[in-house]
Amino acid sequence: MNQRRLLIRIIPIAIAALVVFFQYASSEKVTNEAGRSARLALSPEEEKALGLQSYQQVLQESRLVESGPEYELVKRVAQRLAGATGPAAKTFDWRVSLVDSPQINAFCLPGGKIVVYTGILPVAKTEAGLATVMGHEMAHATLRHGSERLLQQKATQTLMTGAQASLGDMSYEQQRAVMVAIGAGAKYGVQLPFGREHESEADKIGLFYMARAGYDPRESVAFWQRMSEATAGSGKPPEFMSTHPSDSTRIAQLKELIPQALPEYERALGR
Numbered sequence: 001m002n003q004r005r006l007l008i009r010i011i012p013i014a015i016a017a018l019v020v021f022f023q024y025a026s027s028e029k030v031t032n033e034a035g036r037s038a039r040l041a042l043s044p045e046e047e048k049a050l051g052l053q054s055y056q057q058v059l060q061e062s063r064l065v066e067s068g069p070e071y072e073l074v075k076r077v078a079q080r081l082a083g084a085t086g087p088a089a090k091t092f093d094w095r096v097s098l099v100d101s102p103q104i105n106a107f108c109l110p111g112g113k114i115v116v117y118t119g120i121l122p123v124a125k126t127e128a129g130l131a132t133v134m135g136h137e138m139a140h141a142t143l144r145h146g147s148e149r150l151l152q153q154k155a156t157q158t159l160m161t162g163a164q165a166s167l168g169d170m171s172y173e174q175q176r177a178v179m180v181a182i183g184a185g186a187k188y189g190v191q192l193p194f195g196r197e198h199e200s201e202a203d204k205i206g207l208f209y210m211a212r213a214g215y216d217p218r219e220s221v222a223f224w225q226r227m228s229e230a231t232a233g234s235g236k237p238p239e240f241m242s243t244h245p246s247d248s249t250r251i252a253q254l255k256e257l258i259p260q261a262l263p264e265y266e267r268a269l270g271r
Contacts, residue, residue, distance in 0.1 A: 016162020
């Protein structure tokens with residue numbers, strides 16, 4: 001490879017790497033509630049604004065349940081869990097909405113905007129089961145996982161752009177083959193493991209939230225077992241191809257964490 005072609009390869013990648021360095025160097029650095037150092041793309045104020053905007057859009061597009069026993073249940077669990085969160089949520093404006101939908105789902109947006117779908121209530125089955133999934137989703141917000149993923153996505157896209165620019169002397173077919181290989185490496189080597197780490201962190205912190213709120217953390221295992229049964233046959237990919245741990249991995253991790261959470265539960269009960 002002559003010097004000119006070598007420069008064509010190196011310069012775009014070097015520029016992209018430099019941009020990524022400045023993206024990370026200028027980003028907010030925090031130690032999250034799980035004890036891990038994280039870099040974030042957005043300020044807390046920006047996160048809250050985006051979370052509120054998304055929440056309002058969901059409410060506009062959904063059929064809400066605003067009274068009745070299911071609504072009261074969701075509201076009660078949200079209030080108890082919100083009271084069990086730590087300093088990371090001290091400025092959150094917690095709100096919860098129940099959406100009439102068969103989706104087996106719930107989520108919490110940045111800033112504390114929680115949405116629960118009625119389809120998940122039969123799977124939750126008990127108040128502690130509902131606290132398991134709601135605590136998990138609330139932990140994603142308090143751990144600021146969305147902002148962390150956004151920074152990673154920006155960095156990955158910058159590096160991919162640099163890599164593509166370095167292939168300018170190749171044919172379209174060659175460029176496409178190389179970019180597909182690089183994209184697969186980024187996806188399976190970085191993005192998916194990163195997502196699974198976030199899920200495991202949310203499981204851990206959510207488990208402590210439910211314990212502090214007076215919900216038996218041992219019920220988390222029963223919930224995820226029911227969730228596994230409810231989603232069986234849905235074509236879940238193998239763990240290495242997913243942003244989520246497998247059900248068996250998640251349950252095993254929770255079983256290891258439960259002895260740490262039980263003292264929090266005992267204190268919540270005043271024992």
